[in-house]
Amino acid sequence: MATQTLIPAGDFRTTYAADTTVFPTRTSRNAMIVGIILICFAPHVLNEYTLSLLIQIGIFGIAALGLNIVVGFTGQISIGHAAFFGFGAFTSAYLSNRFGIPVFFCIPLAGVVTAAVGLIFGLPAARLKGLYLAIATLAAQYILLDFFARAEWFTGGSVPASAEPFSIFGYSLRGDKKYFYVVLAYVIVCYLLVTNLIRSRDGRALVAVRDHYLSAEIMGINLTKYRTLSFGLAAFFAGVGGALYAHYNQVVSNEGFGIDRSIIFLAMIIIGGIGSVMGTLMGTAFMVLLPESMEWLSVALRDSPIDQFLGLKNNIAFLREMAIGIIIIIFLVFEPDGLAHRWRRIKAYWKLYPFSH
């Protein structure tokens, strides 16, 4: 819902085209352009560690965006997103290693192949809804993970598959500083694509399926088609994100695509805001920074009585897991609309300050 902002009284949209612009006001568009230009300087200003965090936010942000299409816009539930993310990573590595396709083409190709797999697992979505679908996607998660462990020709089995570094016109983009621009380009393209999708005919159909599937069907929307399509789209973005992840790490191991990663993806969109494009990026940033902040917390508390009592240093992994769960619960209970909603509230507050009533 890119256009859902507070609009001052007297600012009417007189045409349908004006109502569906990507940016509601000229200022917001300019702010976005300035923001993108500013972030282009990030590799020259920030250190390696901060840069790697930004890259992770970009990669996971693309995958989470796909999940938000299914969950946020179409109202289906998917608990197997990480498996598609992993499938994209393995596909891209396999394509570039086996067929020698340049990495530049591998990433979108991985997205397309993953989308095909997503369509297969989306078929239950054509017939099931709600919690039945949730359970079906849970099964998909386990089946795909089992496939990764089994298909040695594809994933290398227990030996991690290697992935070529990203290159364009024979010019290799190694290292975080250069790879940052690749991820940035993909983030911009993907987010523009989805924002455009939502204001198109197909996007409105997806939202209609979410809001009231019976009315949507009466209005002539093919439920089966759009439900399956949303799964395909979600898998596409998961695949692109996974491919970027593979070429970033340059090695794809079987780990890290389990159900816990799926839960983190769900947490990203819940915290960011279900059905909000920009919120997805906020939620991803939050979820990437959360484990890091746990790390900082344990460093800050080192050798303090709290540390000695709880043994923070040795149990940091469990602390992170718990923090993820607790944050999800807190957001669901207190702020179900996520950070995007909170951000709108803050903007609205300052717009009218100091006469907020």
Next chain:
Amino acid sequence: MNTQLLIQLLVNGLVVGTLYGVVAMSFVLIYKATQVVNFAQGELLLIGAWVCWWLLTKYQVPFYLGMPITLVFMFLFGIAIQVVILRPMVGEPIISVIMVTIALSTVFSALMKWIFGVNLQPFPRVFTTQNVNILGLQVQTVYLMSLAVSLAMMVGMAWFFRLSKYGLAMRATAFNQQVAQSLGISVKSVFAMAWAISATVSAVAGVVVAVVNGVSAGLSAYGVKVFPAAILGGLDSVGGAVLGGIIIGLLENFAHFLDSEYLHWGNLYEIAPFYALIIILMIKPYGLFGTKDIERV
């Protein structure tokens, strides 16, 4: 064909299956009474097993005392979860409720790993004799105990729902909340009680598994196996859950037999229930005994 192995595995499947049945039954209980799909069922098992292990090893409490204390604790714990976390979620969209239980499972499993570590801990011996000879088959005593306890739980559950006043109230609430409320049933307490009973029953299953295999974080895998069992039996049928659990347990071990004798794919038994799950969902999403008014779209 190795008949001895097949029989051994089928007996094993029956024992594991009844345990799945018990867990699936407590899962269905929550779903039926409160319309919540509990993704944290396996963690309830885990918590029960750890609490009992902790009482038995750290405080040297005898088993006949430690078990009731565990059950009382789990009863209160179930009520606490419902009141503190699930009650504010009443009326929220289904995805929110599902996410809350998923988050709960993450929190619980991490907390258990934090407190008790990740290693497998052997459970103190409960029985003095190891094996019993039945019809020429060596059966471990703990397996018999497991079977007996599971059957007792099932009979108890059947009695509770059919004959007790509270069970009737619970069935009425499951049938129609508004009507139940207007007839003087406290829906709030029924919801809390459903969680309490479910947590207690899960804890029994958890302790039984712990006595057989020892306690470790892997115990919560039972919570995932519940889905094939409950879906096969029908999500809102207690009896169906039991039957579904037994079938899934048998299927798992039969897959193991096929795998080790003929196919040699490895680990087939772990993944077979999920293939079964997908097939059931495609053919008969309401399961064997579920209510058939689930909308097909």
